[in-house]
Amino acid sequence: MIPAAFNYIRARDVADAIRLLEKHGDDAKLLAGGHSLIPMMKLRLAAPSTIIDIGAIPNLAGIQHANGRFTLGALTRHAALAASDELRAFAPILAQSANELGDPQVRNRGTVGGSCAHGDPSADYPAVMLALDATFVLTNGKGTREVGADDFFVGMLETALDPLDVLTAVGFADAPHSAYTKFHHPASGYAVVGAAVNLMLSGDRITAARVALAGTGDFAFRSLAVEHALAGIAVDDAAALDAACAGAAAGIDARSDTFASAEYRTALADVYVRRAVAKALQPR
Amino acid sequence: MQALRENLGLTGTHVGCDTSSCGACTVLLDGVSVKSCTMFAVQAAGSAVTTIEGIGTQAELHPMQEAFWTQHGLQCGFCTPGMIMAAIDLIARNPDPSEDEIRLGIEGNICRCTGYENIVKAVTVAAAAVRGA
Numbered sequence: 001m002i003p004a005a006f007n008y009i010r011a012r013d014v015a016d017a018i019r020l021l022e023k024h025g026d027d028a029k030l031l032a033g034g035h036s037l038i039p040m041m042k043l044r045l046a047a048p049s050t051i052i053d054i055g056a057i058p059n060l061a062g063i064q065h066a067n068g069r070f071t072l073g074a075l076t077r078h079a080a081l082a083a084s085d086e087l088r089a090f091a092p093i094l095a096q097s098a099n100e101l102g103d104p105q106v107r108n109r110g111t112v113g114g115s116c117a118h119g120d121p122s123a124d125y126p127a128v129m130l131a132l133d134a135t136f137v138l139t140n141g142k143g144t145r146e147v148g149a150d151d152f153f154v155g156m157l158e159t160a161l162d163p164l165d166v167l168t169a170v171g172f173a174d175a176p177h178s179a180y181t182k183f184h185h186p187a188s189g190y191a192v193v194g195a196a197v198n199l200m201l202s203g204d205r206i207t208a209a210r211v212a213l214a215g216t217g218d219f220a221f222r223s224l225a226v227e228h229a230l231a232g233i234a235v236d237d238a239a240a241l242d243a244a245c246a247g248a249a250a251g252i253d254a255r256s257d258t259f260a261s262a263e264y265r266t267a268l269a270d271v272y273v274r275r276a277v278a279k280a281l282q283p284r
Numbered sequence: 285m286q287a288l289r290e291n292l293g294l295t296g297t298h299v300g301c302d303t304s305s306c307g308a309c310t311v312l313l314d315g316v317s318v319k320s321c322t323m324f325a326v327q328a329a330g331s332a333v334t335t336i337e338g339i340g341t342q343a344e345l346h347p348m349q350e351a352f353w354t355q356h357g358l359q360c361g362f363c364t365p366g367m368i369m370a371a372i373d374l375i376a377r378n379p380d381p382s383e384d385e386i387r388l389g390i391e392g393n394i395c396r397c398t399g400y401e402n403i404v405k406a407v408t409v410a411a412a413a414v415r416g417a
Contacts, residue, residue, distance in 0.1 A: 001303075008324065034322060034323060034327065035322055039303060042302065042303075051324075053326075056330070102392070103307070103392030104317060104370065104389060104391065105317045105318050105392040108317060109319075188305060
């Protein structure tokens with residue numbers, strides 16, 4: 001399959017990328033790992049007239065960890081996140097989701113920024129970033145601003161990014177009791193349903209929780225009812241945890257397709273949230 | 285992928301699904317396995333691309349090629365170039381992979397013929413050969 005013709009330009013740095021976006025307007029798209037955009041271009045579901053390749057910009061990838069906080073460069077590849085001992089120790093949800101995304105070849109190219117910016121309903125990271133209460137750093141010609149995950153994912157393939165924005169980094173606090181698990185679509189590996197859970201513990205009790213679902217609705221969302229229900233439960237009270245995780249997708253129009261009906265996704269949501277809670281509570 | 289096959293005449297890299305799933309198009313980019321169907325040729329400017337033609341020689345096969353042969357890791361051979369390239373990166377990162385690690389490590393490559401049994405054996409044998417075991 002062949003994309004529609006396009007102009008290709010490599011941006012030297014973020015300022016150059018911004019300048020190129022301003023110059024080429026609405027019909028330009030940034031290219032990072034390309035594993036969301038290029039398949040769409042090959043199917044001609046997307047046909048930007050100008051591609052601005054930011055994949056070679058130095059210093060846009062990397063994992064920094066200081067004072068209990070991670071900062072990930074937007075260009076960091078999934079493979080690097082999956083291989084990070086630091087992430088595995090202090091924010092396992094992200095190492096786990098990165099490791100379950102796609103396959104080894106896809107993980108060698110795809111980037112955390114690209115995946116988040118694309119906002120595919122079946123992607124893993126949007127739910128993970130909601131669970132982490134992550135902050136996205138956006139830059140354009142007017143300056144830099146931060147957008148919290150709760151405000152970043154707004155619709156199917158729709159984020160808070162303006163056409164002239166460059167996503168440069170995402171940051172979040174340590175999340176030692178966190179986990180991600182998903183029902184892999186057997187062909188594509190995408191999340192039919194994916195559960196992202198981040199628990200705050202005090203002693204042997206859950207004090208607070210952030211729970212988000214991938215693949216289930218038109219875009220990633222938090223299960224506020226489950227979050228409230230989990231607060232105060234003892235970590236070894238299996239029956240209470242079971243009850244708390246019920247109705248994870250209640251009130252959401254779950255997606256329906258040839259592989260899984262809305263009813264099936266709604267049922268899977270409860271199962272996978274419960275599994276993610278168990279995984280988050282496992283001693284490591 | 286198109287550039288490799290049509291412009292450079294290197295047809296060892298195969299067109300399978302053309303949608304990033306099957307891995308028949310796998311090559312190494314700066315030593316790392318990637319799906320060439322999901323990259324523009326221009327993105328590789330300044331990088332080294334290794335295809336199946338660049339592995340081993342007629343006189344001396346690469347250990348991975350040798351192992352796919354001795355362990356009967358192929359039938360029709362369509363998935364094989366991509367499988368070999370993916371497996372080469374796999375054992376470069378993990379020189380002594382378990383069976384489970386091999387099966388996870390080739391998740392990006394689909395084979396319709398073999399049921400993967402002999403592919404896993406081939407990768408195990410190749411890994412041992414490369415380790416000098």
